Amino acid sequence: MTYDLHTHSTYSDGTTSVEANVRDALAIGLAGLGVTDHDTTDPFDEAMAAADGTGLEIVPGTEFSAELDGFSVHVLGYWIDPQHAELVAELARLRNEREDRARAIVDRFRDLGIDLDFARVQALAGDAPIGRPHIAQAVVETGAAPDLRMVFDTWLADGGPAYVEKHAVTPVRAVELLTAAGGVAVLAHPGLYGAAVEPGRGDGSDGADGRALGPGLDATVVEQMAAAGLAGIEADHPDHTGGHRSRYRDLATALGLEVTAGSDYHGAGKDNPLGSATTSRDVVERLRARR
Secondary structure: OEEEOOEOOOOOOOOOOHHHHHHHHHHOOOOEEEEOOEOOOOOHHHHHHHHOOOOOEEEEEEEEEEEEOOEEEEEEEEOOOOOOHHHHHHHHHHHHHHHHHHHHHHHHHHHOOOOOOHHHHHHHHOOOOOOHHHHHHHHHHHOOOOOHHHHHHHHHOOOOOOOOOOOOOOHHHHHHHHHHOOOEEEEOOHHHOOOOOOOOOOOOOOOOOOOOOOOOOOHHHHHHHHHOOOOEEEEEOOOOOHHHHHHHHHHHHHHOOEEEEOOOEOOOOOOOOOOOOOEEHHHHHHHHHOO
16 A cells, blocks of 8 residues: 655646546556645645545645755645645745746757747646746757757756756745645655766756756755754655665654655656655655644
């Protein structure tokens, strides 16, 4: 009885609908599905309706974007109140800032000699907030790169020549906001932070962090987040090395935090199949008890 606690849909930078994710979760026998699109609570009602009567538990959440020293840090917030005024305001600010940031990234590409059309980026995003994968797809369409992986490896990952910093809150503040909204905060894929992407390792499947296999988030920062109310660490992420998994499992134990897993599913044609990393029901119940 396992849960995939980290998935995305067309509400952010995934390629599949919420309904499709629910259907596929049922097909592979998951007990629960984390609905964690970037910086939004919009999928919650649709996910609940799609799973109604099926026995699949929806764990509503968001992957909240924070920033530290020029690098993205993401915090998963589960069971948050989608009407919490302060969180609603911050999520709206993040979504609005995405378009300004996307325009600045497109300008960076033009400065680099790659003629991107912002209107095409908007079209690729559709109704979802614009993310780096949408920009990367537009770059691929120009012929400047064969795939998203190369776009992120070469230009778009944190610290890359086309990277533009976000104006986001700190990871500690992200934890405070999510817990104030009645949620449980879990640090997402901590091993992917702290350095520009290494050649051949970035696939850009996540809309805001780019697959940067760096040294990982410093333990001091995680300790500060734990003091602010962090409940868990997503140590068992598919993109983590064995060293990252061991390091963050040990850190979670030392800090009294739960260890979670999630596929970080983004849909067809991207790495990390649905259900490729799962969390036990016991851990989910312990997380729920921390609300």
